[in-house]
Amino acid sequence: MQHVTSSALPLESALHNRLKATDFLDCYSVESNLSPRQAADIITNFPGWAQCLIGMRNVLTAPFGLLKEGPETLNKVGFFPVESENSDELIAGFNDTHLNFRISVMSQHGRVFLATWVHPNNLAGQLYLKAILPFHVLIVFNALTRIKTASKTV
Numbered sequence: 001m002q003h004v005t006s007s008a009l010p011l012e013s014a015l016h017n018r019l020k021a022t023d024f025l026d027c028y029s030v031e032s033n034l035s036p037r038q039a040a041d042i043i044t045n046f047p048g049w050a051q052c053l054i055g056m057r058n059v060l061t062a063p064f065g066l067l068k069e070g071p072e073t074l075n076k077v078g079f080f081p082v083e084s085e086n087s088d089e090l091i092a093g094f095n096d097t098h099l100n101f102r103i104s105v106m107s108q109h110g111r112v113f114l115a116t117w118v119h120p121n122n123l124a125g126q127l128y129l130k131a132i133l134p135f136h137v138l139i140v141f142n143a144l145t146r147i148k149t150a151s152k153t154v
Contacts, residue, residue: 004030004144007113014084014091015104015117024129026137027115030144032107032151036090037077039112040105042150043143044078044092050139093117099125112147114140 007029009015019025032039046054075082080092083102093102099120106113116136120126 003148004028004141007111009104009115010106010108010113012108013089013104013106013113013115015102015115018102018117018119020119022120024118024120025115026140027104027113028140028144029111029113030148030151031110032112032147033110034107034112034147034151036088036105036107036112037085038150039107039114039147040077040090040092040103042147043103043105043114044080045146046078046139047142047146050142053135053139096121097124098122098128112144114144116140 005028007027009025009027015025034042073081075085077090077092080103081094083091083093085091088108089104089106091102091104093100099118101116101118104113104115104117106115118125118129120129
């Protein structure tokens with residue numbers, strides 16, 4: 001049974017302030033009462049197969065100077081620097097030469113929403129985004145399924 005659903009980004013999300021016509025935005029949600037921080041910690045605790053994909057990405061993009069992880073900061077979820085956090089939403093991500101991206105993890109009305117915003121900075125960013133989208137969707141569905149499972153045990 002599929003619990004993950006494609007969703008509209010809640011109107012309260014701070015990601016709306018970034019969105020331009022040419023940007024990529026997707027949002028999925030699952031039933032859960034976890035806080036944004038609890039959900040973000042689960043989302044960024046990638047399973048082995050996803051870690052392998054990220055490792056391959058890092059090797060393949062190294063010649064192009066793409067960042068392997070965000071800038072140094074004490075407040076991170078996984079390797080993503082936290083940009084803002086309140087009781088309803090956590091936003092994390094960073095800017096790179098090819099694209100800027102943020103994830104939003106929101107907890108609202110008994111659901112956790114995971115949104116990804118991407119602003120390609122150039123043609124390389126557009127091509128990169130097209131190349132990773134199928135893997136992105138797999139990782140998002142897996143993450144939200146893990147949130148649903150964790151919600152049953154909390």
